[in-house]
Amino acid sequence: MGRKGGKRLNKAMVADALQAFFQAHPNETFALKQIFKALRLDTHPAKMLAVDVLEEMTWDDYLIQPESNAYRLNLKTQVQEGTFVRKANGKNSFLPDDGGKPIFVSERNSMFAMGGDRVRVAMMARRQNHIREAMVTEILERKHDQAVGILQVEKDFAFLVTEGNIFNHDILIPKKKLKGGKTGQKAVVKITQWPSKDSKNLMGEVIDVLGNQGDNNVEMHAILAQYGLPYKYPKRVEEAANKLSAEITPEEIARREDFRDVLTFTIDPKDAKDFDDALSIRVAPASHTASEGARYYEVGVHIADVSHYVTEGSIIDREAEQRATSVYLVDRTIPMLPERLCNFICSLRPDEEKLAYSVIFIMDEEANIKDWHLAHTVIKSDRRFCYEEVQEILTAPEVAAKDSPTKEAPSGAVEGALRVLDHMAKALRERRFKGGAVKFDREELHFDVDESGKPIRCYFKKSNDATQLVEEFMLLANRTVAEFIGKAQKTPKSQNNQKSSPKAKTFVYRIHDQPDPQKLESLRAAVAPFGYKVKTSGTKGAISKNLNKLMDDVQGQREQKLVETLALRAMMKAKYSTHNIGHYGLAFDYYTHFTSPIRRYPDTMVHRLLTRYQEGGRSVNQEHYEELCEHSSQMEQTAANAERDSIKYKMVEFMADKVGEEFDAHISGIQSYGIYCEIDENHCEGLVGMHDLDGDYYDFDERNYCLVGRRHHQKYQLGDAVRIKVARANIEKRQLDFVLAD
Known part of the structure; x- marks a missing residue:
């Protein structure tokens, strides 16, 4: 290799040859002589060049030198x-x-x-x-050891045709391993043999025949199975739950703070059955009287005491830990806990005595906290509200006419109590945004379905005063207990006392990192042509306040959808961790999930840790809890993906009888293969493929989120208004195909 094609070797050629050589032998160490021989470097200049490159590679940490004049790949x-x-x-x-x-x-x-x-x-x-x-x-x-698909049964063999691109081959199934499955049926198949050098075949056996394609139950179970989520509740776990006693003994009540006589209510969606949280309110006891006639209130945030019934390591606990979250598909809930616990024993149902874990606040009318404490309690909810009822009360004209809703005595009418809490929630919300919280009012797509699961109405839910009332008090409780553990007692250091301050005990935090700087830069570049400015550096608070201003400025503008989409993409995902970095989106230094233990496992972990530390227990093993946090974060993401797939399925089902109809829409996504459009009236999203765009060749401008025609310079940009016609509704692929109507 001293010369190549009559030319003297240059440095780049030697570098390439050396890299390839060390990559091919990653675990071996080579002396200089061996390297010269292997690469056929037989001239003095070529050898000197190689020594030169080897030194540079060592300097770059690409190689290491275990001994003088010997080199190995730095693994x-x-x-x-x-x-x-x-x-x-x-x-x-x-x-x-x-x-x-x-x-x-x-x-x-x-x-x-x-x-x-x-x-x-x-x-x-x-x-x-x-x-x-x-x-x-x-x-x-292996991430997937099972797959979901449609069976194809031939004369001598069968195979499973899978959707998506997880597998690059269909899965072969021996006929005796079909479990009675027939062509066209959906099935769950366990993989028994992976592709290898000897055989590229994927082999499997049917573990469950779900049923006929297109059946609602079959399709929902298929979505769950596709993500490895359970679609049945194990009998033995249900039996264990059925053996639990729901009785609350006088001894248990004596150990707890009694809130049964305090005005208490739950506020949830109208179809909810698992009531995790309740609010109570009364004028604060005489020991907390305010000066100058101002009134103090005692507000209780009461959370179902799941950990009282579900003991650590029990069969119910192990199942809940594995599931980590309830999964909410369009037409059903796949609960984390057995139904007897989530809908009956733990659920804070009206007119029933229930055990709770509560954060009790003493607050003034502007929601300034004067005092608070954490307590195991017994409560009795007076009323179960749905959000719509509360919203009606809060926006009723005779209420709006009152000078000061906070002057209403909550011990009387429930309506008065709701108005006081609403006033406090608005004060909390205003302070949160002033403190640098990011203002994203996300709309959620919802369907009304009939008894067979068929969607009959499609609409978006926006947050309102009722949902924000509950949200603010839940955020406050979550933040308060996180600070209680996270803010370790600081002891001032003096010259005589050099002891460091005590370390905060291991705890489960809900953390949210700052936006991705590169994505913020993309956002800045994309909104600049519209005359908006985005801060990409500076303090956390400065960036979030700037983002909030941007969100306010784009309201009602043509580019609103584009800007909101890009701003959301710049945000990191929130997750669980024992390593606290604060919550960027909420602008809290300490935050956790304490308020939904019926449907989220991290909240149950938080309840157990708080109880342990309140009783003076030692800090738990951080490594073990970090693993549980990682698992919970993963399962949360998986559940969200399954939920999204169920929405996509219902979207296609809802539009199936509207093929050929035209709708106003806007461009909600741009890819190299076409444009995604969202219908304005029902928010269903479909794809206009590149081949369906008018007679031109389009270039995908990734940086500016648009497609630009080469000949006619027609431009399609994220957020643009378009008129579409529904071309196809492919239920199997969960995909809507549109064409442009004009």
């Missing part, structure tokens, strides 16, 4: 672990665990990894003018 930088992402077009990628950028993995270097698998990769030699590439060297953990 710390060259071998990484992370998640494999499979794409149907072969443009697979690897997402490193450290959150770095995705790295391309070609099909031939994928080792047949499936989407979501945890893999170990080696970085490939970086070629000039080529993107960075990785090669899968080991599959550490």
Whole structure:
């Protein structure tokens, strides 16, 4: 290799050859002589060039020198672990665990990894003018060991046709492993053999035949099974719940603070059955009287005491820990706890005595906290409200006419109590935004369905005074208990006393990181042409206040959808962790989830930790709780994906009889293959494929979120108003296809 094609070797050629050589032998150490021989470097200049490059590679940490004049690949930088992402077009990628950028993995270097698998990769030699590439060297953990699809039964064999791009082949099933499944039925299949060098086949066996395609129950179960979520509740866990006693003994009541005589109510969606939280209010006891005639109130945020019934390590607890969350599909709830617990024993139902874990606040009329404490309580809800009823009370004309709703005595009419709480909630909300909370009023798509699960109405739910009333008091309770644990007692250091302040005990926090700087930069560049400015650096508060101003400025403007979409994309996802970094979106230094233990496992963990620490217990093992936090965060994301898929399915079902009809819409997403449009009147989203756009070739301008025609310069941008016609409603793919009507 001293010369190549008659030309003297240059440095780049030697660097490429050395990189390829060390990549091919990642675990071996080579002396200089061995390297010269392997690369056929037989001239003195070529050897000197190689020594030069080897020194640079060592300096760059690409190589290490275990001994003088010997080199080895530095596995710390060259071998990484992370998640494999499979794409149907072969443009697979690897997402490193450290959150770095995705790295391309070609099909031939994928080792047949499936989407979501945890893999170990080696970085490939970086070629000039080529993107960075990785090669899968080991599959550490399979994400999916089961698949959902449609059975195809032939004369000699059967196979499962799967949707999406998790698998690059259909799954072969021996006929004796079909469990009675027939062609066209949906089934859940367990993988028994993965592709390898010897055989590219995927083999499996049917573990459950779900039923006929198109049946509502079958489709909902298929969505759950697709994400590995359970669609049945284990009998033995239900039996364990049925054995639990719902009786509240006099001894238990004596151990608790008694709130049974205090005005208490729940406020939930009209179709809710699991009432996690209740609010109580009364004029504060005489020991908390205010000066100058101002009134103090005692406000209780009462949360179902799930941990009293579900003991750690029990069969019910293990099932709840695994599920980590209830899953809310359009037409059903898949509960975290057995029905007897979530809808009966723990649920804070009206006119029933219930055990609760409560945060009790003493507050003035502007919701300034004068005192608070945490207590195990017994309560009795006087009334079960749905949001619509509360909203009606809060917006009734005779209420609006009152000078000061806070002067109403809450001990009388429930309406008066609601008005006092509403006034306090508005004060809390205003302070939160002043403190730098980000103002995102997200709309949620909802369906009304008939008995068979068929959607008959489609609408968006926006937050209002009633939902915000509940939200503010839940946020306050969550924040208060997080601060209680997180703010370790600080002891001033003196010259005589050099002891450090005590460390905060291990706790479960709900954390939210600052926006991604690159995405903020994209937002800044995208909104600049409209005359808006976005801060991409500065304090957390300055950035969030700037984002709030932007949200206010775009209200009612043509570009509103574009700006809101991009601002949301810049936000990080909130998650659970024992390592507190605060909650950026809420602008809280300490935040947790305490208020929904019936439907979220982290809240149950928080209840147990608070009880333990209140009783003087020692700090728990942080590593164990961090693992539980990671699992809960993952399951929350999985449940959200399943929920989104059920909405997509119902959306297509809802539009199935509207094929050929025209609607006003706006562009809600832009991809290289077409534009997504959302119908204005019902918010159903569909795709106008690139081939259905008028006679031109379109370039995808990723930076400016638009498609631009080469010949006629027609431009389609995120947020643009369009008129669409429904072309197809593909229930199997959960996809709506539109064409532009004009």
